[in-house]
Amino acid sequence: MAMRELVSGGAACAEPGSSSSNPLGALANALIGSSSKTQERLQEVPTSTNRVSNGNIYEGGLEPALHGSEFDHPPHASSQGSVFLQGFRSSGQDAFANAWDEIQNPQMPLFQGRNNLIPPDQIQFQPHDGPPQRVLSNFLHSFVNSGHGGLPFHPTPLPALGLSKGEKQRIRDRSSIMARHLFADKNEDFVNAQVNALLSSLDIDTDVQARVTPPGRSQEMENVWNDSQSMQNGPRDADGWIAEYDQHRVQKGDPNVWAQSFEQLHGANGWASEFENEQSQIASFGQVRGASVPSLAAMEQTRVLAHTLAQNPDPKFKSSKFLQFVSKMSRGEITFEDNQVKSSGLPAPGDWATEYQQQFNGGQSWVDQFEREELFRGSAGWVNEFTTAREQQGPVDDQWVNEFSKLHVQDWADEFGRQVGEGILGDDSWADTYDEYLNEQTIVKQQSVTSKGVYVFSKLNPYVGHPNPFQEGQELFREGLLSEAVLALEAEVLKNPDNSEGWRFLGLAHAENDDDQQAIAAMMRAHEADPTNLEVLLALGVSHTNELEQAAALKYLYSWLRHHPKYGTVSSPELSDSLHHADVARYFSDAAKISPEDADLHAVLGVLYNLSREYDDAAESFVTALKLRPYDYSLWNKLGATQANSAQAADAILAYQHALDLKPNYVRAWANMGISYANQGMYEDSIRYYVRALAMNPKADNAWQYLRISLSCASRTDMMEACDSRNLEVLQKEFPL
């Protein structure tokens, strides 16, 4: 029983519908049964990780089933469709069930081997054995079977079956029609996909121009072909990648190995040639849609990758966001389209993938590199190029390799390899570092909302509804309870948004709490409410100086001068945009000559000199101011900061101590103390001061960063976790003052 004869129907004619030629139908009828058992098995398949070479499995497993007796009696029927359907619904067969058992048993592709379910010696890539007829028959069986479980049919490369062009045409025609009937309950796309897959595996050219076009019906089929989307290349990519990967994989759970093996993949052109070999077995791409093929390929590969990573028992891996991301990719929740991450289906707010992509626009982005390297997705152009070049095997090697090398894989792999080699990733495992990055991204996103002038109110404010929050706030401020004062004052400005004093106090409280961002935001509102308030202007000048925003700081300090009742005349009347520091300084000096006893003036001058980093002059100004107002804690802090920034840390500490004597809850001064100790290399001491500052204001983000640095400098990595989780209790216990 030559399969060939069956297929060709013993006639040269390709007309579908002729009664004598229903070989495939008969075949299918013979072997399939709609036994419930087989259906179950079929439905099991999606959950198994073996999606890769079902075709091979089918052929291996179905072999025994070929010898069923029914096979020799193809029913005669007038219409192909009805016969087929009849066969389709016929009752089950044990033979088939047995065959399926064989499939499930370890003739799995080597990917399964990592599951620890399969003994390693059975990791064999299913060879294409068997005489061509058997191969073809099995293959066709599987095609029909695939309708049962609703599985997409997987195209597999089959060895040359020696099908003539005519035979190929017949197969194509018949199978497409059959598929329509067979999968009548499925949607069009499924049908098309199935047929495509079948034909591609049989190495049948799907290019419709190549064949003679019979009228009518085949036009329809032509359209069907043209519209089809193909999954041809997906599993094959994964095959090759898996094969390579598995060979190189030394042990689980070592990210370095992954990097190295990856390097090897790309370093030698071994992978390239391997891929090339694989490709030579695959049918032409035909009307490949660039977008869908790689995305499906990507899904497949990432699923493989995700699975592999998930095998790692290390909990860090499992919980890592990277793994989740890859898993998402593999499940198709996220797809890459044109180098953009597109999240589909479950776009939760703060969805990591979209967020991530939004942060990232650069050709050098890690995601881009990763997707290029991992998913081999240059662009649709790559696929097309490959398609057109398929005819010539030789040049394809070069083309593909060239294309691939253009993706700068080598550079990246080298860099990465070196990094790993040099241990640049430090103590953190690669996954950890990546997690850190992700966390950072979310923080950055949050921060970008709050930055630059937008005040962020606290949630859960107990003072909202208080009868007189402003008074309460001022009282709390005087007592030195800065964080409480902040809450009360927030309640006030929520009630009366135009209360400039309310905003000013709020800004002041934030500044003393060592939060310049919020201080600026609050002070801006105060400024809006009252543009001439000198204290506001000074505070804005100071905060901007701290933030190294030179131009803005200069603007506010100059404004201070111009709005001052006494010195308004000193400066030139027009407010020039391009203020020069030297000019402004000169004005101030002139003003100082007018009234040398004005402590405020000297203070502002001091800030001005800080701006231009003329620290000696700045210190002098502050000293003068302090002589006039010795109990001004803020001036002591300013002096200290000036000295600290000019590397006179010891003097700075003395000044800070004065400030703290006057105001014990002065968070800023505590933090500055820490900085001065750290700058002197006295890290253990600095830690204590930072912790003290943070105990008073846990929201002081700067202090947390500095604490972390000091901990690592003092080699107190045991406390690093407490720092990262902002566990003040532990830190306070460990580092008391």
Place this chain on the structure above:
Amino acid sequence: MAKSSLKSAALMEQMKAHLSTDAGKDIVKKVNLVYQLNIAPKKIGFNEEIYVVDLKKGEVTQGPYEGGKPDATFSFTDDDFIKISSGKMNPQIAFMRGAIKIKGSMSAATKFTPDIFPKPSKM
């Protein structure tokens, strides 16, 4: 140093002063490398200001390194450098993101950590 509008310039000056202190001398002893920093105001590679942090001699100068090749050259934006030196941004992560471009010895680059920089005090 010539007046610059970069925030990083303030940091560079502070570093300069810092290197003459005891702590600064310790850093020189520990690191003993020469870094060149190409700091751009907005976008890497545009309008860069070049500083050399010579942790062999213990000085900070402006302009490209004349005494040979720096052990590592970094390119980043003004804001990013501030974030790195204050510990807000992890340099490895920044590198992976492409926020830092590094040339030269990778091992030298790994020693470029936040703790070699003095922190600015706040008035």
